[in-house]
Amino acid sequence: MTARERFREEVSKAKWNAAYFAEIFLSLRPFPYQVDFLRDDGKEIAAACGRQVGKTTLAAIKGLHFAFFHPDVTVLIISSTLRQSMILFAKIRSMTESNPILRMKVKNSNRTTIEFDHGSRIVALPCGPTGYSLRGHTADMIILDEANFVPEEIVDGVVRPMLIAKPNSRLIMVSTPWTRNHPFYRAISEKGRGFHVYRWPTSLSPLVSAEKLQADRNALDALTFRREYEAQFVEENDSYFPTHLISQCVDGSYELLEDQDVLQTEHKGVFHLGVDFGKRVDHSVLAVLEESAGRLQRLVYLKQFPLQTNYATVIGWIRRLNEGFGFESVTLDQTGVGEAPVEDVKTFLPNAEGVILTNKMKLDILSNLQLLMQHERLKIPLEKTIITQINEQQYEINKTGELIFSHPTRSHDDKLWALVFSAWGARKPPRPSFLPITRSFGLRP
Numbered sequence: 023m024t025a026r027e028r029f030r031e032e033v034s035k036a037k038w039n040a041a042y043f044a045e046i047f048l049s050l051r052p053f054p055y056q057v058d059f060l061r062d063d064g065k066e067i068a069a070a071c072g073r074q075v076g077k078t079t080l081a082a083i084k085g086l087h088f089a090f091f092h093p094d095v096t097v098l099i100i101s102s103t104l105r106q107s108m109i110l111f112a113k114i115r116s117m118t119e120s121n122p123i124l125r126m127k128v129k130n131s132n133r134t135t136i137e138f139d140h141g142s143r144i145v146a147l148p149c150g151p152t153g154y155s156l157r158g159h160t161a162d163m164i165i166l167d168e169a170n171f172v173p174e175e176i177v178d179g180v181v182r183p184m185l186i187a188k189p190n191s192r193l194i195m196v197s198t199p200w201t202r203n204h205p206f207y208r209a210i211s212e213k214g215r216g217f218h219v220y221r222w223p224t225s226l227s228p229l230v231s232a233e234k235l236q237a238d239r240n241a242l243d244a245l246t247f248r249r250e251y252e253a254q255f256v257e258e259n260d261s262y263f264p265t266h267l268i269s270q271c272v273d274g275s276y277e278l279l280e281d282q283d284v285l286q287t288e289h290k291g292v293f294h295l296g297v298d299f300g301k302r303v304d305h306s307v308l309a310v311l312e313e314s315a316g317r318l319q320r321l322v323y324l325k326q327f328p329l330q331t332n333y334a335t336v337i338g339w340i341r342r343l344n345e346g347f348g349f350e351s352v353t354l355d356q357t358g359v360g361e362a363p364v365e366d367v368k369t370f371l372p373n374a375e376g377v378i379l380t381n382k383m384k385l386d387i388l389s390n391l392q393l394l395m396q397h398e399r400l401k402i403p404l405e406k407t408i409i410t411q412i413n414e415q416q417y418e419i420n421k422t423g424e425l426i427f428s429h430p431t432r433s434h435d436d437k438l439w440a441l442v443f444s445a446w447g448a449r450k451p452p453r454p455s456f457l458p459i460t461r462s463f464g465l466r467p
Contacts, residue, residue, distance in 0.1 A: 032046050036087075036091075037091045039060075039061060040060040040061060040083055040084060040087040041056070041057045041060040041061055043060075043083070043087045044060065044083050044087075047121050047123065047124060048083070048117050048120065048121065049120075050079070050083070052080075053076070053226075053227070053228060055075075055222060055226050056076060056080055058220075059080055059084075059220055060080065060083060060084065060087075062218050064192075064217075064218035065190070065191070065192050065193070066192070066193050066209070066215075066216060066217045066218065067192075067193070067194045067195070067217060067218045067219075067220070068169075068194075068195045068196075068206060068209040068210050068217045068218070068219050068220070069194075069195070069196045069197075069219075069220040069221070069222060070197065070198075070199050070206075070210050070219075070220070070221045070222070070253040070254075070255075071196055071197065071198060071222050071253055072198075072222055072223045072224035072225075072226075072227075072250060072251045072252060072253040073198075073224050073230075073250055073251055074224055074227050074229055074230050075222040075223075075224060075226060075227050076227070077196045077222070078109060078110055078113055078167075079113060080196075081110055081165050081167060081194065081196050082110055082113040082114045082117060083117070084163075084165065084194060085097045085099065085110075085114055085144055085163065085165050086114050086117055086118065086124075086144070088162075088163050088192070089136075089138060089142040089143065089144050089163075090124065090127065090138065090142070092142060092162070093140040093141050093142055094140070094141040094142060095141075095142045095162035095163065096142070096143055096144075096145065096159075096160065096161045096162055096163075097142070097143070097144045097145070097161065097162065097163045097164075097165065098144075098145050098146075098147055098156075098159060098161040098163070098164045098165070098184070099111050099114075099144065099145065099146040099147065099165050099167065100147050100148075100149055100156065100164060100165070100166050100167070100172070100181065101148065101149065101166070101167040101168050101171075101172065101274070102148070102149055102168060102171045102172045102173075102272070102274030102404050103148055103274040103275075103277065103403075103404050104146070104147075104148035105277060106148075106167055106168055106274075106404070107134075107146040107147060107148055107167065108133075108134070108146055109167075110146070110165065110167050111134065111144070111146035114136065114144055115131065115136060118131075118136060127139050127140070134146045134147070145159075147159070148274060148275065149172050149173070149176050149180070149181075149274060156176070156180050156181065156184065157180065159184055160184055160185075160187050160188065161184050161185060161188065161191060162188050162190070162191050162192070163191065163192045163193075163194070164181060164184065164185060164191075164192070164193050164194070165194045165196070166181065166193070166194065166195045166196070166197075167196060167197070168196075168197050168198065168404075169195035169196065169197040169205075169206045170197040170198065170199060170200040170201060170204055170206040170207070171197070171200060171269075171272065171274070171404055172274075173269070173270075173272075174203070174204050174205055174269075177204075177205045177206070178205055181193070195209060198249065198250060198253070199249050199253055199254060199255040199256075200249070200255075200265060200269075201255075201257075201265035201266055201268075201269050202255050202257065202265070203265065203266040203269070204269070207255055210255075211255075221253050222253060223251060223252045223253050224250075224251040224252070224253075225251075225252075235251070238251065239251070240432075241432060242432055242433070243414065243429075243430035243431060243432045243433035244430065245257075245414060245430055245433075246410060246414075246433065257413070260416045260417055260418060261413055261414065261415065261416060262388060262392065262415045262416065262417045262427065263391075263392060263395065263412045263413055263415055264413070265413055267392070267395050267396065268395070268409055268412055268413055270395070270398060271395050271398065271400050271401055271402055272401075272402060272403070272404055272409065273320070273401040273402065273403060273404075274403070274404045276320075276322075276403055277403050278321070278322065278323055278324055278403055278405060279322055279323045281325070284310075284323055284343060284346055284347070285342060285346070287346060288345075288346050289346055289347050289348075291312055291313070291314070292312070292313040292314075292350045293310055293311065293312055293313070293322075293347040293348070293349050293350060294310070294311045294313065294319070294349065294350055294351045294352075294353070294444045294445070294447045294448040295308065295309070295310055295340065295343065295344075295347070295349045295351070295352045295353070295444055295447070296308070296309040296310075296311070296353050296354075296439075296440045296441060296442065296443030296444030296445070296446070296447065297309075297336070297340065297352070297353070297354040297355060297367075297440060297443060298355045298436050298437075298439040298440040298443060299333060299336065299354065299355050299359045299363060300327065300329065300331065300436060301358055301359070302330075303329070304329075304434065304436050305326045305327055305328070305329060305331075305434065305436040305437075306326075306327040306331055306333075306336045306436070307324065307325065307326045307327070307436045307437050307439070307440035308323070308324070308325045308336070308339060308340065308343065308440060309321065309323070309324050309437065309440035309441045309443070309444045310322050310323035310324075310343070310347060310444065311441075311444040311445060311448055313350070313448055316399070317399055317448075318399050318400075318401065319394060319399060319400050319401070319445060319448055320400075320401040320402075321400075321401065321402045321403065321408070321441060321444075323343075324405070324408065324437055324440070324441075325339065326436065326437060327339075333359070333362075333363045333366075336363075337363060337366050337367055340352070340367055340371070341370055344370070344371060349371065349373075350373075350447075350448075351373060351375070351444075351447030351448060352367065352371050352373060352374040352375065352447065353374075353375050353377060353443040353444065353446050353447035354367060354374060354375070354376050354377065354443065355376075355377060355379065355439060355443060356376030356377055356378050357377070357378050357379040361376065364376035375447065377443065377446070381424050381425070381426060381427075382424075384425075384427050385424075385425050385427075387442050387443070387445075387446045388415070388427065388442060390442075390445055390446055390449055391441070391442050391445045391446075394445055400445065402441075407437060408437045408438065408441065410433075411429070411433070411434065411435050411436075411437050411438040412438050412441075414429050414430055414433055414435065415427060415428075415429060415435060415438060416428050416429065416430070
């Protein structure tokens, strides 16, 4: 057999076997648990994934393999945020550029699209809060990355209709488990739906040692470990903020502002600051809510300080942030830190309010946040730590009938409380505006 004939045979074999394609074209040798997924030609596939199991790489191989060997097809990479979609797309583009045969077949390539010379293309898209950016598209394959965080109404009402016109179309959903009230959970758990189902706990990955896995188990709370490492759908029965309530507040169309954005820009609007001062084992956190039409409150900035950061540094940041935001309200945790930090802030922000968290006050301000969420007046970006901390806030009723709040051992709730404080300050009707006229900022899509 000549070299040309051997090459043709390899290409022919790779066409029908994505695992072989990964070895021959991409110099990647899949692990045994990954081979079945890559070889699966099912029209509907769902994979619940723990950390470090290679879900991004596997999804990228599936999308690239399909587009390369099928002319005139469209593969869409969709996630709740453009950043998440771009992570998977960047992996595909890197794979394409790594092989001269694949690279030679590329006709056009840019930040969100690869087009091959046989008419096939791969496109990365965000779904946004309403799915508007997806409408009008049709696809032969859709890879829904972090599918459990894409709103249910978009999965069923926008994504699925994009596949109807193509009788041989394929839907691949991969995600870390999150909420049970979602098409991804039903795809994984209900056999009658016809999905080919995969569940990959982190323990399957040869890249993660038993010692590393045990160390992470010891460092994390049980709920997070079961979700993020064991790929389980779990929810505390006594969570004050259930997953379905949080999900309706997650808005994937924007991201939190970075430090350089807030330090170098003055912002026009109405903003509320919440401050959770850290103690010995807790972080200090700053949370900024933007208030807009209809009293909608949107979390636009979170800053968590390293443990043991002194209060003077935190207060300095509050001063700098106020120069750009001109806070309408400032609410600070005064529990356990005394009056000194609050009084220091009041020297340059007379409207600052200190809050001491008694059991009754905890109930009042947590209920305020819960009410905002129930009425869909709170929006938060897809930022997993704040989402997890909100969900992990637990409650129990003591013998006197009081609600007692807590968070799991080895977890933190500092970001949650900073958000709670900022929402508590925003509960008051805004004063007549006398903020300086400043430049507006736009949240990145």
